[in-house]
Amino acid sequence: MRHAAERGAHVRLAGVTRRFGDFDAVRDVDLDIAAGEFVTLLGPSGSGKTTTLNMVAGFIQPTAGDIEVDGRTIQALPPHKRDMGMVFQSYALFPHMTAEENVAFPLRERRRSAGDIAESVRRAFELVKLDGFEKRYPDQLSGGQQQRVALARAIVFEPRVLLMDEPLGALDRKLREWLQSEIKRLHRELGLTVIFVTHDQGEALALSDRVAVFNRGRIEQIGTPQELWTTPRTPFVAAFLGDSNLIRGVVADDGGLSSSSRTFRIAGQPGLAAGAAATLLVRPEFVQLARTRQQHTDPGANHLVGHVIDVTFLGSSYRLTVACSEIGTFLAAQTAASFEGIAEGDEVGIWWRAEHGVLLAGVDESVHHVGNRN
Amino acid sequence: MADGSSKQGSSRPAWLLFALPAGLLLAGAMIIPLLLTFWTSVAEPKAGLGNYAEFFASATYLRILWRTIWTAALVTLVCLLLGYPYAYLMTLVGRRTRMLLTVAVLVPFWTSAIVRIFGWMVLLQPSGLINRALALVGLGPFELLGNLTGTLIGMVQVMLPLMILPLYSTMGRIDRRLMVAACSLGATPSGAFRKVYLPLSRPGILAGSVIVFVSSLGFYLVPQMLGSPQQQLLSQLIFDQVSSLLNFGLGAAMAVILLAATLLVLAATSSLTRGSSHTGTISLSSSNGHPTLTGRRPLGLGIIALFVAAILVAPAIILVPLSFTAEASFVFPPKAWSVRWYEHFFTDGEWIGSLLASLKIALMSAIIATILGSLAALGIVRSRSRFTTPMLMVMLIPRVVPHVVLAVAVFAFFLVLGLVGKVSGFVIAHTALAIPLVVITMTAGLQMLDERLELAAASLGANRFRQILGVTAPLMLPSILTAAVFAFVTSFDEVIISLFLQSPFLRTLPVKMFSSIQDQIDPTIAAASTLIFLVATVTITVSLFATGGRHAARG
Numbered sequence: 026m027r028h029a030a031e032r033g034a035h036v037r038l039a040g041v042t043r044r045f046g047d048f049d050a051v052r053d054v055d056l057d058i059a060a061g062e063f064v065t066l067l068g069p070s071g072s073g074k075t076t077t078l079n080m081v082a083g084f085i086q087p088t089a090g091d092i093e094v095d096g097r098t099i100q101a102l103p104p105h106k107r108d109m110g111m112v113f114q115s116y117a118l119f120p121h122m123t124a125e126e127n128v129a130f131p132l133r134e135r136r137r138s139a140g141d142i143a144e145s146v147r148r149a150f151e152l153v154k155l156d157g158f159e160k161r162y163p164d165q166l167s168g169g170q171q172q173r174v175a176l177a178r179a180i181v182f183e184p185r186v187l188l189m190d191e192p193l194g195a196l197d198r199k200l201r202e203w204l205q206s207e208i209k210r211l212h213r214e215l216g217l218t219v220i221f222v223t224h225d226q227g228e229a230l231a232l233s234d235r236v237a238v239f240n241r242g243r244i245e246q247i248g249t250p251q252e253l254w255t256t257p258r259t260p261f262v263a264a265f266l267g268d269s270n271l272i273r274g275v276v277a278d279d280g281g282l283s284s285s286s287r288t289f290r291i292a293g294q295p296g297l298a299a300g301a302a303a304t305l306l307v308r309p310e311f312v313q314l315a316r317t318r319q320q321h322t323d324p325g326a327n328h329l330v331g332h333v334i335d336v337t338f339l340g341s342s343y344r345l346t347v348a349c350s351e352i353g354t355f356l357a358a359q360t361a362a363s364f365e366g367i368a369e370g371d372e373v374g375i376w377w378r379a380e381h382g383v384l385l386a387g388v389d390e391s392v393h394h395v396g397n398r399n
Numbered sequence: 400m401a402d403g404s405s406k407q408g409s410s411r412p413a414w415l416l417f418a419l420p421a422g423l424l425l426a427g428a429m430i431i432p433l434l435l436t437f438w439t440s441v442a443e444p445k446a447g448l449g450n451y452a453e454f455f456a457s458a459t460y461l462r463i464l465w466r467t468i469w470t471a472a473l474v475t476l477v478c479l480l481l482g483y484p485y486a487y488l489m490t491l492v493g494r495r496t497r498m499l500l501t502v503a504v505l506v507p508f509w510t511s512a513i514v515r516i517f518g519w520m521v522l523l524q525p526s527g528l529i530n531r532a533l534a535l536v537g538l539g540p541f542e543l544l545g546n547l548t549g550t551l552i553g554m555v556q557v558m559l560p561l562m563i564l565p566l567y568s569t570m571g572r573i574d575r576r577l578m579v580a581a582c583s584l585g586a587t588p589s590g591a592f593r594k595v596y597l598p599l600s601r602p603g604i605l606a607g608s609v610i611v612f613v614s615s616l617g618f619y620l621v622p623q624m625l626g627s628p629q630q631q632l633l634s635q636l637i638f639d640q641v642s643s644l645l646n647f648g649l650g651a652a653m654a655v656i657l658l659a660a661t662l663l664v665l666a667a668t669s670s671l672t673r674g675s676s677h678t679g680t681i682s683l684s685s686s687n688g689h690p691t692l693t694g695r696r697p698l699g700l701g702i703i704a705l706f707v708a709a710i711l712v713a714p715a716i717i718l719v720p721l722s723f724t725a726e727a728s729f730v731f732p733p734k735a736w737s738v739r740w741y742e743h744f745f746t747d748g749e750w751i752g753s754l755l756a757s758l759k760i761a762l763m764s765a766i767i768a769t770i771l772g773s774l775a776a777l778g779i780v781r782s783r784s785r786f787t788t789p790m791l792m793v794m795l796i797p798r799v800v801p802h803v804v805l806a807v808a809v810f811a812f813f814l815v816l817g818l819v820g821k822v823s824g825f826v827i828a829h830t831a832l833a834i835p836l837v838v839i840t841m842t843a844g845l846q847m848l849d850e851r852l853e854l855a856a857a858s859l860g861a862n863r864f865r866q867i868l869g870v871t872a873p874l875m876l877p878s879i880l881t882a883a884v885f886a887f888v889t890s891f892d893e894v895i896i897s898l899f900l901q902s903p904f905l906r907t908l909p910v911k912m913f914s915s916i917q918d919q920i921d922p923t924i925a926a927a928s929t930l931i932f933l934v935a936t937v938t939i940t941v942s943l944f945a946t947g948g949r950h951a952a953r954g
Binding site for chain 1: 849857858869
C-alpha cells in the first residue's frame with residue numbers, strides 16, 4: 026500500500042453535523058483519514074454512518090461542520106465535481122446500459138478519447154476479474170458480478186477516494202468473503218483512500234486499517250481493529266464488536282468491580298474513581314472452563330460456578346453458554362482443539378485471569394447485560 | 400440500513416417550479432372557467448339563487464336528476480354483476496387466456512366513444528344483428544334503441560373496464576391459500592368463497608362501484624345517441640341549455656349541481672374506499688403458480704365471461720366488415736364488398752378536412768401535454784413538500800369533473816377569449832384534458848425510478864443536466880411514450896368539448912361523425928370508424944412494442 030500511497034487523498038471531517046427536522050442524524054463527527062487509509066464506518070442501522078458517507082459524497086449537505094480533501098474544503102462542490110468513486114448498496118447500475126457502458130460512463134462524462142476509454146475500461150474489467158462480461162446488461166449478471174461492475178465503474182476514472190456503502194450486504198457469505206479479499210487487494214494495488222460503511226463487525230475487522238464505531242449519530246470510538254477488540258472504551262463498542270460478557274457495577278476501592286453479588290478482580294487498570302458506575306468486559310475467548318468443581322487457587326483469577334445450558338459448534342470453535350446463579354448467563358469459547366467434551370447440563374467452574382478483564386467507564390442500558398453474541 | 404439516505408431528506412419546494420407551466424395551463428383552461436361557471440350560476444340572468452330555485456322547483460328537472468342518479472346506480476349494479484365473475488375468472492386462468500381477457504377489457508379504452516356508440520346503433524337497430532339472432536330462436540324483435548335499454552347497454556360497455564380493473568387488481572392480491580385453509584377448517588367451497596373471498600375483495604368492489612357510479616352521472620353521448628329524447632339525463636339537459644338555448648345561467652347552475660353530486664359521492668365514499676385497502680395477504684401470489692391452488696373453473700363463469708367479452712369487443716369489431724359494404728345500408732353481413740366508402744372518405748373535403756384537423760390538434764396537444772405533464776410529474780415527485788398532494792389534486796381536476804361541466808365552462812370562457820372555432824382553442828382544451836393522464840403515468844414511472852441511479856451518475860461525474868439526459872430520460876422513455884400515446888388518443892377521441900368549440904370551418908373527426916350520424920347516415924361513418932380504430936390500435940401496439948421490446952429481447 027505504501028508505495029502507492031500518493032494516489033489516495035487525505036480526508037478530514039471536522040465537527041460534521043446533520044439535522045433532519047429536530048432529529049440529529051449525525052452529531053459533531055470528527056474523522057481524520059490519512060491518504061491511502063482504509064477506514065470503516067461501523068454501526069447499527071440508523072446510527073448515522075450512511076448519512077456521513079453521503080455527506081462526503083456530496084449527496085447530503087452538512088448542517089454544520091466542514092469536510093476537507095487534502096486540506097481544501099469541498100463543501101461547495103456538487104457531487105459530480107468531487108471526483109470520488111462510490112459503490113452503492115444495491116450497486117445502482119444503469120439498467121439500460123451494458124456492463125461496459127456502465128464502466129465507460131464516468132470516462133465519457135470526462136470527455137476522454139475513445140481509445141483512452143476502451144483501454145481504461147479493459148483494464149478495469151481485468152482488475153475486477155470480470156473480462157468477458159462486458160456486453161451483458163446488469164439484469165444478466167449475478168449479484169457478485171454486478172457488485173464487481175459497480176466496483177470497476179467506481180475506480181475506472183482513478184478517483185483518489187473510494188466510498189462504499191454496504192457493498193457486500195446483498196451477497197451470500199462465501200461470495201462476501203471472497204469479495205472482501207478482492208477489495209483488500211484492490212486497495213493495496215491502487216493505494217486509494219477508502220471509506221467503507223457496514224453494519225457487519227466481521228467485515229469491518231477483516232478489511233480496515235481503522236474502524237470508526239457509530240452509535241446514535243456519534244462516533245463512539247476510532248481505532249485499529251485490534252484496539253477496538255482488546256481495549257474498547259465504551260460498553261457499546263465492547264458489545265458491538267465480537268462476543269462479550271458485560272458485568273455492570275461500580276468501581277471498588279481496590280480498582281476492581283463490585284456487582285450486586287461480589288467484587289471482581291481487575292489487574293493494572295488505569296484508575297477510575299471508586300464508586301463510579303462501570304462495566305466489566307470479559308471476552309469469551311479468555312474464559313476458562315473445567316467440568317469438575319475443582320477449587321482453583323490462582324489468586325489472580327476470578328471464579329464462578331454454573332451449569333452449561335447450551336453448546337454450539339461453530340466449526341473451528343465451540344461456544345458454551347453457562348448459567349451462573351450469581352450474574353446470569355455467561356459466554357465462553359473453546360477452540361475445537363482444546364474442547365474438553367463438556368455437554369449441556371454439566372456443572373462447571375469458570376474463571377478468567379484478572380488482567381483479561383477490561384473495566385469500561387459507565388453503564389449502557391441499551392446493551393445486553395452478559396452474554397452478547399454477535 | 401439505508402439510514403440517512405436522501406429519501407428522508409427534507410422537502411425541496413424549488414422542484415415545484417417544474418409544475419408551474421402545467422399548473423398555469425390548467426388554471427387558464429379549466430380552473431378559471433369552472434370558477435366562472437359558479438359565478439355565472441348566481442349572476443345570470445340576475446344576481447341571486449334564482450337559477451337554483453328554478454331547478455329545484457321544476458318537477459321536470461327533478462325527475463331528470465332522479466333519473467340520472469337511478470340510471471347510474473343501475474349501470475353500477477349491472478357492471479358489478481357482470482364484472483365480478485369476469486375479474487374472478489381472470490385470476491383463475493393461465494397466462495395466455497388472461498392476456499386475451501385483458502385485451503378484451505382494454506378494447507373500449509382505445510375505441511373512440513363515437514365509434515363504440517355507432518357500433519351499438521348498428522348492432523341494436525330493429526333489423527340489427529342482435530334482433531336477427533334472437534329471431535332465430537323465436538324471440539323479439541325488441542326495441543333496443545332509443546330507450547333505457549340502449550342507454551344501459553352503451554354505458555355498461557364503457558364502464559365495465561373501470562369495474563373490472565380494480566376488482567382484478569384486488570383479487571390478484573388475495574392469497575388463494577386462504578380459501579384452501581378455510582376449506583381445511585370445515586367450510587364448504589361456497590362458504591369459503593362467501594366468508595373469506597368476498598370480504599377480501601370488498602376494496603375492489605367499493606373502488607370499482609364508486610368510479611363507475613360517479614362516471615355514469617356525467618354521461619352525455621351515450622344517452623344522447625342510444626337513449627330516448629323523452630328520457631333525458633342531466634348532462635343532456637345541461638348541454639341543451641347552453642348550446643341550443645344559450646341559457647348560460649341556468650345551464651351553469653345545473654352544471655354546478657352535477658359537479659356537487661359527483662363530489663358528494665366521492666367524499667361520502669372516500670373514507671370507505673381508503674380504510675379497507677388491506678387484502679389479508681403478504682405476497683403477490685401468482686394465481687397460476689401452484690396447480691393445487693388453482694381454483695375450479697365452473698362452466699357458468701366461462702359463459703358469463705364470454706358474454707362480457709362480447710359486449711366489450713362487439714361494437715368495435717362490427718364496423719370493420721360493414722365499412723367494406725358495397726351498399727348504402729348497414730345490413731350485416733354485406734351482400735357485396737367494395738372500398739367505395741373509403742374512396743368517399745378520402746375524396747370528400749369535409750371528411751378528409753376533419754381527419755387532418757384531428758391529427759393536427761391531437762399531435763400538438765400530445766406534444767405539449769407530454770412536455771408540461773412530465774415536467775409537472777418530475778416536480779411533484781421530487782419536491783416531496785407538503786404541496787405535493789394538493790398539486791396532484793389540481794392536476795387531476797379535469798378527470799374528476801364531469802366532462803359536460805368542463806365543456807360548458809370552457810365554452811363560456813373561450814367565447815369571451817375568442818378561442819371558439821380556433822385550432823389554438825382546441826389545443827389548449829385538449830392539452831388540459833390530457834395533462835392528468837400524463838401526470839399519472841409519469842408520476843408512477845418516476846416513483847419506480849431508483850433515484851440512486853442519478854446519485855450514482857453524479858458521483859461518476861455527470862452534472863444535473865447530463866444525469867437527466869443520460870440516465871433519467873432513457874429509463875423514463877417507456878413512460879414518456881405511454882403518456883404521449885394517452886395524450887394523443889385523448890385529444891383524437893374528444894367529442895363533447897369539441898362539439899362546443901367547432902365552427903363550420905373547423906371540425907374534428909369525431910364531431911364530423913357525430914353530426915353525420917344525426918343527419919345523413921351512410922357507411923362512410925363505418926369507414927371513418929375503422930380508420931380511427933386502426934390509428935388507435937397501431938399507435939398503442941407500436942408503443943407497446945417500443946416500451947416492452949427491449950426487455951423482451953433480453954429475455
